[in-house]
Amino acid sequence: MADESKPLNFIQQTITRDLAEGVVDKVVTRFPPEPNGYLHIGHAKSICLNFGLAEQFGGDCNLRFDDTNPEKEEDEYVQAIIEDVQWLGFQWSGDVRYASDYFGQLYDWAKYLVQEGKAYVCELNAEQMREYRGTLTEPGKNSPFRERPADESLTLLEQMKKGDVDEGSMTLRAKIDMASPNVSLRDPVMYRIKKVPHHRTGDQWNIYPAYDFAHGQEDAIEGVTHSVCTLEFASNRPLYDWFVENLPVPSTPHQYEFGRLNLNYSVTSKRKLKQLVDEGHVVSWDDPRMPTISGMRRRGVPAVAIRHFCDSLAVAKTDGVVDISQLEHFIRDELNKNAPRAMTVLRPLKVVISNLPEDHLEQLTAPQHPELDMGNRTLPFTREIYIDTEDFKEEYSKKFKKKLTPGKRIRLRNGYVIEADDYVKNEAGEVVQVNASLVPDTLGKDPADEIKPKGVVHWVSVQHCVDCEVHLYDRLFNDPAPDAGDKNFLDAINPASLQVMTGCKAEQSLADAEESTTYQFEREGYFCKDRKNSSAEKRVFNQTIALRSVWVEADT
RNA sequence: UGGGGUGUGGCCAAGCGGUUAAGGCAGCGGCUUUUGAUGCCGCCAUUCGGAGGUUCGAGUCCUCCCACCCCAGCCA
Numbered sequence: 001m002a003d004e005s006k007p008l009n010f011i012q013q014t015i016t017r018d019l020a021e022g023v024v025d026k027v028v029t030r031f032p033p034e035p036n037g038y039l040h041i042g043h044a045k046s047i048c049l050n051f052g053l054a055e056q057f058g059g060d061c062n063l064r065f066d067d068t069n070p071e072k073e074e075d076e077y078v079q080a081i082i083e084d085v086q087w088l089g090f091q092w093s094g095d096v097r098y099a100s101d102y103f104g105q106l107y108d109w110a111k112y113l114v115q116e117g118k119a120y121v122c123e124l125n126a127e128q129m130r131e132y133r134g135t136l137t138e139p140g141k142n143s144p145f146r147e148r149p150a151d152e153s154l155t156l157l158e159q160m161k162k163g164d165v166d167e168g169s170m171t172l173r174a175k176i177d178m179a180s181p182n183v184s185l186r187d188p189v190m191y192r193i194k195k196v197p198h199h200r201t202g203d204q205w206n207i208y209p210a211y212d213f214a215h216g217q218e219d220a221i222e223g224v225t226h227s228v229c230t231l232e233f234a235s236n237r238p239l240y241d242w243f244v245e246n247l248p249v250p251s252t253p254h255q256y257e258f259g260r261l262n263l264n265y266s267v268t269s270k271r272k273l274k275q276l277v278d279e280g281h282v283v284s285w286d287d288p289r290m291p292t293i294s295g296m297r298r299r300g301v302p303a304v305a306i307r308h309f310c311d312s313l314a315v316a317k318t319d320g321v322v323d324i325s326q327l328e329h330f331i332r333d334e335l336n337k338n339a340p341r342a343m344t345v346l347r348p349l350k351v352v353i354s355n356l357p358e359d360h361l362e363q364l365t366a367p368q369h370p371e372l373d374m375g376n377r378t379l380p381f382t383r384e385i386y387i388d389t390e391d392f393k394e395e396y397s398k399k400f401k402k403k404l405t406p407g408k409r410i411r412l413r414n415g416y417v418i419e420a421d422d423y424v425k426n427e428a429g430e431v432v433q434v435n436a437s438l439v440p441d442t443l444g445k446d447p448a449d450e451i452k453p454k455g456v457v458h459w460v461s462v463q464h465c466v467d468c469e470v471h472l473y474d475r476l477f478n479d480p481a482p483d484a485g486d487k488n489f490l491d492a493i494n495p496a497s498l499q500v501m502t503g504c505k506a507e508q509s510l511a512d513a514e515e516s517t518t519y520q521f522e523r524e525g526y527f528c529k530d531r532k533n534s535s536a537e538k539r540v541f542n543q544t545i546a547l548r549s550v551w552v553e554a555d556t
Numbered sequence: 557u558g559g560g561g562u563g564u565g566g567c568c569a570a571g572c573g574g575u576u577a578a579g580g581c582a583g584c585g586g587c588u589u590u591u592g593a594u595g596c597c598g599c600c601a602u603u604c605g606g607a608g609g610u611u612c613g614a615g616u617c618c619u620c621c622c623a624c625c626c627c628a629g630c631c632a
Binding site: 006007032034036066068069071072122125126129130133134135136137138139140167168170171173180181182183184186189191192193194208210211212215229231232233234235236237238257259264270312313314316317318319320321322323325326328329332336337341343370371402411412413414415417444446453455456457458520522523524525547548549550551 | 557560562563566568570581590591592594624626628629630631
């Protein structure tokens with residue numbers, strides 16, 4: 001997977017050195033999501049990084065759910081996350097792991113620290129603890145419970161665990177340094193009381209370990225060598241190391257931080273994404289407009305495109321904002337190379353080819369792909385066809401030279417050249433039918449009179465097409481930085497992010513389109529059949545992404 | 557006014573003291589084209605947050621300054 005020509009990032013350099021110096025024999029990484037929401041594009045970067053590192057250096061990568069807060073976590077999320085990681089194409093080492101598997105061990109280690117005089121049960125409430133903690137510029141002061149005897153803390157801890165103590169009234173804290181310039185080290189909470197059922201351990205526990213007391217030890221238990229996380233955890237690293245050093249853990253993992261992915265015109269925060277779903281701004285976590293893995297999958301984005309995009313991202317400590325066009329580039333690149341082609345008319349306009357008999361039916365063939373050998377499809381060609389309303393203009397102008405216009409010719413994609421004769425309007429003044437003539441002997445060749453058509457237009461047979469609905473998407477937010485500063489990201493929501501096109505006409509071969517394949521609807525973009533809204537009677541296609549276009553239609 | 561990070565073209569980014577500062581995205585020209593797609597060709601930083609300094613030589617080393625991000629949850 002590693003591209004030899006690419007320079008090693010700082011984590012790869014560290015691993016290379018650790019392997020060379022024998023600091024580690026084998027690399028073990030892990031992807032540790034909290035099951036409190038669906039995975040998004042930012043997680044994809046972390047997934048590709050962690051699994052990629054293991055792959056490149058012949059090691060293992062674990063999938064471990066960091067489920068230490070039952071108030072926010074649900075089994076629905078763990079199932080969705082498992083599916084997303086697999087879909088992206090990665091396989092974790094061994095079974096799926098859970099922080100909750102280690103609750104017993106963690107509890108024993110907590111008691112060990114108490115016995116060592118390095119932890120204590122504190123009876124300060126949340127507000128008091130905040131006061132005692134000090135500020136960024138002033139040191140904190142010691143809790144009055146800090147020097148309480150170990151066996152007293154042990155007894156209290158046991159009561160906390162049994163559920164005999166009220167939530168919020170006691171915590172177990174590490175005894176480190178209330179005057180540390182690093183606030184994380186000012187006697188951090190190790191255990192808090194939560195009388196809440198856990199998605200895996202049920203009501204077995206009344207206390208749950210805090211992230212800082214759990215993560216490093218989980219890594220140590222699993223033999224993780226390189227624990228890669230995002231930048232905001234950098235100030236937690238000394239605490240991560242403190243627990244690992246002060247506990248009889250089976251191995252010594254190390255934490256490395258890299259800059260998380262930020263994408264413009266998007267939000268990549270599980271909290272905000274959850275809000276979009278909960279408040280109905282989108283219909284679900286896998287709504288095709290969501291920057292979630294499941295949303296992109298449903299929209300037709302290939303997993304490999306996401307992987308290529310992630311691989312193109314720098315693993316560094318800079319926190320930049322990547323332009324969405326970068327992601328779009330990899331999606332188009334992959335789809336252009338591999339998506340089968342098809343024709344679908346989004347805004348049908350009937351064209352009657354008058355010099356063809358009423359019952360004319362000719363089976364034309366067209367390649368599934370212009371370059372790849374993917375076989376052919378048949379295109380029934382009849383007297384009546386549909387082209388896109390946008391592809392016909394009443395008046396010719398240089399601007400519209402590639403469109404059909406009276407007296408001018410156009411090539412039907414994969415078919416003949418036709419020439420428009422006249423057209424019919426309805427009461428509203430809209431063109432509802434075009435009458436045209438077929439220019440003979442133009443299948444695969446130019447007209448004999450050398451008057452070549454300037455443009456190519458996609459079409460379907462009126463009698464041999466299938467009805468469908470097409471969902472067109474625009475970005476979910478109009479603001480490049482919807483959640484910057486003190487902005488409310490909801491204010492930036494694009495009210496026109498979804499456009500439902502009904503009465504669309506797809507070529508016959510799309511009758512049995514598969515949800516797992518994304519097609520290029522020629523001259524329109526990439527589309528895949530929606531896995532939720534489609535039924536036997538109704539076909540719905542989601543737009544993955546439009547084709548690039550330098551064509552801007554002006555009204556002159 | 558504490559601690560931890562980061563600053564290279566519109567965006568991302570390589571560069572690890574020594575030819576004229578990689579590459580990708582976006583943009584702009586041109587060619588090809590039965591997808592206004594794709595492909596191909598060309599253009600796009602006298603300069604690396606700023607100011608000093610060290611050196612024959614600095615984006616790369618030193619000093620000071622500036623800007624931005626993270627940390628004061630019994631969230632992760």
